[in-house]
Amino acid sequence: xxxxxxxxxxxxxxxxxxxxxxxxDLGRPGLAHLGVPTxxxxxxxxxxxxxxxxxxxxxxxxxxxxxxxxELELETGGWVALTGGRAEATLDGRPFPMDxxxxxxxxxxxxxxxxxxxxxxxxxxxxxIAVDPVLGSRATDTLAGLGPPPLAxxxxxxxxxxxxxxxxxxxxxxxxxxxxxxxxxxxxxxxxLFTDDALATLIATAWTVSSDSDRTGIxxxxxxxERRHQVELASEGMAEGSLQVPPDGHPILFxxxxxxxxxxxxxxxxxxxxxxxxxxxxxxxxLRFRFVPVExxxxxxxxxxx
Amino acid sequence: xxxxxxxxxxLLVEVDDLETVHRLHAALRTLDHPGxxxxxxxxxxxLVVADPxxxxxxDELAAALPTxxxxxxxAVAGDPVEIPVRYDGEDLDEVAHLTGLDAGEVVRRHxxxxxxxxxxxxxxxxxxxVGLDPALEVPRRDTPRTSIPAGSxxxxxxxxxxxxxxxxxxxxxIGRTEVTLFDPARDPPALLAPGGRLRFTVAG
Numbered sequence: 001x002x003x004x005x006x007x008x009x010x011x012x013x014x015x016x017x018x019x020x021x022x023x024x025d026l027g028r029p030g031l032a033h034l035g036v037p038t039x040x041x042x043x044x045x046x047x048x049x050x051x052x053x054x055x056x057x058x059x060x061x062x063x064x065x066x067x068x069x070x071e072l073e074l075e076t077g078g079w080v081a082l083t084g085g086r087a088e089a090t091l092d093g094r095p096f097p098m099d100x101x102x103x104x105x106x107x108x109x110x111x112x113x114x115x116x117x118x119x120x121x122x123x124x125x126x127x128x129i130a131v132d133p134v135l136g137s138r139a140t141d142t143l144a145g146l147g148p149p150p151l152a153x154x155x156x157x158x159x160x161x162x163x164x165x166x167x168x169x170x171x172x173x174x175x176x177x178x179x180x181x182x183x184x185x186x187x188x189x190x191x192x193l194f195t196d197d198a199l200a201t202l203i204a205t206a207w208t209v210s211s212d213s214d215r216t217g218i219x220x221x222x223x224x225x226e227r228r229h230q231v232e233l234a235s236e237g238m239a240e241g242s243l244q245v246p247p248d249g250h251p252i253l254f255x256x257x258x259x260x261x262x263x264x265x266x267x268x269x270x271x272x273x274x275x276x277x278x279x280x281x282x283x284x285x286x287l288r289f290r291f292v293p294v295e296x297x298x299x300x301x302x303x304x305x306x
Numbered sequence: 307x308x309x310x311x312x313x314x315x316x317l318l319v320e321v322d323d324l325e326t327v328h329r330l331h332a333a334l335r336t337l338d339h340p341g342x343x344x345x346x347x348x349x350x351x352x353l354v355v356a357d358p359x360x361x362x363x364x365d366e367l368a369a370a371l372p373t374x375x376x377x378x379x380x381a382v383a384g385d386p387v388e389i390p391v392r393y394d395g396e397d398l399d400e401v402a403h404l405t406g407l408d409a410g411e412v413v414r415r416h417x418x419x420x421x422x423x424x425x426x427x428x429x430x431x432x433x434x435x436v437g438l439d440p441a442l443e444v445p446r447r448d449t450p451r452t453s454i455p456a457g458s459x460x461x462x463x464x465x466x467x468x469x470x471x472x473x474x475x476x477x478x479x480i481g482r483t484e485v486t487l488f489d490p491a492r493d494p495p496a497l498l499a500p501g502g503r504l505r506f507t508v509a510g
Contacts, residue, residue, distance in 0.1 A: 032344040032355070033331070034488075034496040035426035134490045144430050145471070146490060189310035189318040235427065235434065237346030237353025239316035260346055261427030269313030272358055297314035301358040 010076035010127055010159030017151035018070035018112065022140035023129050024122075025061040031135060032237065032260040039141040039257045042215050043120055043279035045304075046084030049174065050124035053081035053101040055167030060128030060160070061138040063151070065121040067282075069112020070151055072123075077106040078162050079126035085118020085177060085280055100171045118177040118280035126167070127160035142215045143257045179285070180206070181277040183270050184292045184300065185243065190233065190265035194245070198225040202243070202251070202267060203289050211283040215257040217244075218278060220287065224249025225267060235263040241270035241278075243289075253278055253287075271297040273304035309368055316355045317364050319371065324424055324436065327352055328383075328501030329376035337374070339363060347425040347500040349434075386420055386503035389468065391459050393508060395479035397447075401461060404444045412480065415439040416466065416506055423502040431470040431488025431496040435504060438466045450476035457483045459506070483509070 024047065027040025041047035041064055051060050063070070069087055074080065081101045082089055089096040089112045096102065096110060098121075104110070115121060131138050131148045140147040151157075191199060201223050210219035225245050238244065238258055243251045246264045253270060255278065270278060271292065281287055292300075308320040321327055327347050334345050334354065341360030346353040356363040393413045402409045421437040428434075438461075446462045451474060454460075458469045460477030469475065470487035487497045498504065 029343045031430075031495075032346045032353075033426065033500055034494065035428065035430045035432050036495070038344075135495060146430070186311055186313050189312045234349035234351075235425070236318065236348030236351040237316075237344075237355075239312040239353065239355060241313050241315075259427065261348055261425060266312065269311075269316070271313065272315055294311045294314055298358075298361075301314050302361055 009161050010078060010125075012125070012157040012159060013073040013075055014070060014151045014153060014155040014157065015073055015109070016071040017153055017155075018065055019068040020066040021070045021151040022064050022142070023061050023131055023148050023157070024064040024139045025137055026059045027139050027256060028135050028137045028141070028146070035260050036135065036146070037141060037143055037257055037260055038240065039143070039146075039215075040137065040139045041122065042256045043084055043122070043276040044256075045276040046120070047122045049099070049172055050081045050083040050122040053083070053099070053167060053172060054079040054124050054126040055101075055163065056124055056126060056128050060124065061131065062122050062124035062129060065112055065115075065123060067119060068114050069121060071109065071111040074104050074108050074110055074125075075106060076159065077104045077108060078159070079167060080104050080110065081124050082112065082121055083124075083174070084121040085115040087115045087121045088113040099174050101167050119282045120279060125159050127162040130158040130160040141257060143259060177280050178277060180288065181274070181281065181285070182288045182290060183274040183277060184297060185268040185270045185289045186294045186297050187268050187291055188266070189269075191267055193227050193229055193231075193233070193265045194267050195226050195228050198227070198267070201225060203291060206286040206288055207251070209281045209283050209285045209287060213283060215255055217255055217258055218253040218281065220251045220253060222250065225251060227265070233263060233265050235261050238262045238266065239269055241272065241275055242266040243268045243270065255279055272301045307371060309371070312353060315358050316353055317368065319352045319354060320350060321352070322350075324349055324422065325379050326376070329379060330374075331500060332382045333374050333376045336377075339367065342367070349424055382501045383422075383503050386505045387498060388505050388507050389483050389485050390507050390509035391481040391483045393481040395459065395481045397460075397478035398480045401442070401444055401478050401480055405441055407441065412442065413508065415442055416480065417508060421466070421504045423498045423500055423504060425500045426496060426498065429470060429473060431498065433467060433487070433498045433504070435466055438464055440464075442466070444478055446476040447478060450474055454479065455482070457485065459483060
């Protein structure tokens with residue numbers, strides 16, 4: 001975010017970009033009324049952990065790695081941490097651990113291979129990725145086309161000034177990725193447009209994550225959710241975690257890079273603390289939902305500090 | 307006023323009409339509650355998104371809303387923004403044919419009203435406008451174009467709009483403007499704002 005490192009004293013050379021590797025931070029909150037999505041890291045928890053491990057401020061930019069990781073030459077070295085979906089990574093050919101801050105030396109090569117579970121991993125470097133901010137954020141917005149392009153071979157990423165000293169917390173064991181996540185959801189805001197049967201079906205079904213999913217949202221395959229009324233809904237603002245139901249009845253779960261408004265009704269909204277589970281769900285994963293009262297979701301969010 | 311939770315972090319406030327949406331938006335912007343991160347207007351709703359670390363924000367707002375004083379509509383709208391258009395779009399003749407008007411009359415009717423910016427969405431700076439002359443309502447193209455240049459002015463159903471950036475789309479194109487609707491380097495980045503007014507003029 002603004003006020004972060006801009007010196008660009010360090011650098012990373014991209015030897016191979018991986019399938020889809022982007023620069024992400026906490027996005028561009030506060031501009032949705034202008035049609036600008038919040039965006040930013042879709043698994044906020046893993047992103048926050050990576051920054052915390054290397055002693056970065058919460059909003060420092062890091063790399064979001066999708067499915068298969070990049071090969072990076074750490075031209076200036078420094079503290080690095082890899083979190084999120086499980087990845088096989090090496091540093092100069094030797095196994096590189098996850099969820100721990102590792103001090104690298106100038107010129108070492110970090111290669112992140114295929115993710116073995118989960119969908120997205122986060123790579124933070126002390127000092128943060130210091131590309132120029134756009135509208136207060138360094139994040140790549142994959143929907144609106146704002147921010148830096150995805151990593152490409154031969155690109156060089158600036159890294160901000162590294163504070164002296166070592167990070168305080170250097171190890172953070174995290175639970176593995178849940179193979180069949182159960183997500184808490186609050187009914188509404190347009191649950192009254194659906195049949196009782198549709199609401200029962202939403203929580204009774206193990207939905208399959210479609211391959212047609214991205215940072216914008218996850219398409220869910222399963223039974224069609226039927227509407228009580230076929231009235232056209234006037235477009236309205238959309239919250240992250242919304243389960244929007246287009247006319248075909250198959251819900252779309254909106255992730256961080258969702259559009260700001262939409263014209264299809266939202267049957268329920270997934271609780272914030274459970275969104276990282278959705279963000280890590282690869283195509284073919286079966287997702288389940290259960291309804292919780294809004295107060296319970298609020299308590300969970302307060303407890304998660306998210 | 308009807309309050310609908312949109313998850314634990316957001317509240318969808320449903321009101322009677324678009325004018326009230328804009329007045330409520332203005333009132334909440336003035337209130338400037340520290341726990342609010344987004345205020346997103348729609349046609350009949352305002353989505354209020356809160357920072358989950360500011361516990362109680364949505365409850366406080368829900369309690370304050372029924373007695374919140376809304377500014378008058380005139381104070382919200384501001385001066386109309388003029389958008390000069392070269393009316394030489396690829397579909398202008400087709401629109402004339404579909405509407406039974408001649409091209410000159412299409413242009414006259416398109417430049418006559420003062421439009422209201424209902425809200426911005428779809429892409430940064432993209433305005434959803436109300437006020438189109440019903441005589442200009444035409445269906446979308448059967449096959450969307452894969453790329454429409456930035457600044458294109460088009461018609462689709464009850465809507466008229468301007469593409470802020472090159473994108474695919476099915477609107478029927480009647481002209482093009484040189485005006486930049488969205489520029490991240492500008493403050494504010496969007497030329498238009500929800501609740502604002504807009505007029506199309508014939509570019510000289």
